[in-house]
Amino acid sequence: MNLSNLKPAEGSTKTRKRIGRGTGSGLGGTSTRGHKGAKSRSGYSKKIGFEGGQMPLQRRVPKFGFKNINRVEYKAINLNTIQTLAEAKNLVKIGLSDFIEAGFISSNQLVKVLGNGTLTNKLEVEAHAFSKTAIAAIEAAGGSVVKL
Secondary structure, three states: OOHHHOOOOOOOOOOOOOOOOOHHHOOOOOOOOOOOOHHHOOOOOOOOOOOOOOOOHHHHOOOOOOOOOOOOOEEEEEHHHHHHHHHHHOOOEEOHHHHHHHOOOOOOOEEEEEOOOOOOOOOEEEEOEEOHHHHHHHHHOOOEEEEO
16 A cells, blocks of 8 residues: 555545536436525525515514613612621621622622521621611611622
């Protein structure tokens, strides 16, 4: 065996179909595209959502509602989560950096503290928003609230 007699394994290669090269090839004429219609023409590409002329789904289904561009999305963190975090790390002041470090939020998320659970430690809690019950529970435990 040398470079002059190397060839691919039997059945591993196929000859390419030479479409549109005359009727003698068997692939001339319509060039495997069938007869007439948009799909037989050059430059054809189906529009997204096109259903063959039938009224498309996105036009059949009615529109409703709207997207409020002024909506502010908060990540909710409950008091019981803050309590466990404070106990685990012996914290007196809990801020955004602690929530990010613990993996509760990412750096670009806003935080709202909700009043689910109980708070026993005296903590200074820092967040973007607080519910009324959360503020009452934090202040009842002797802590303070810092809005960012």
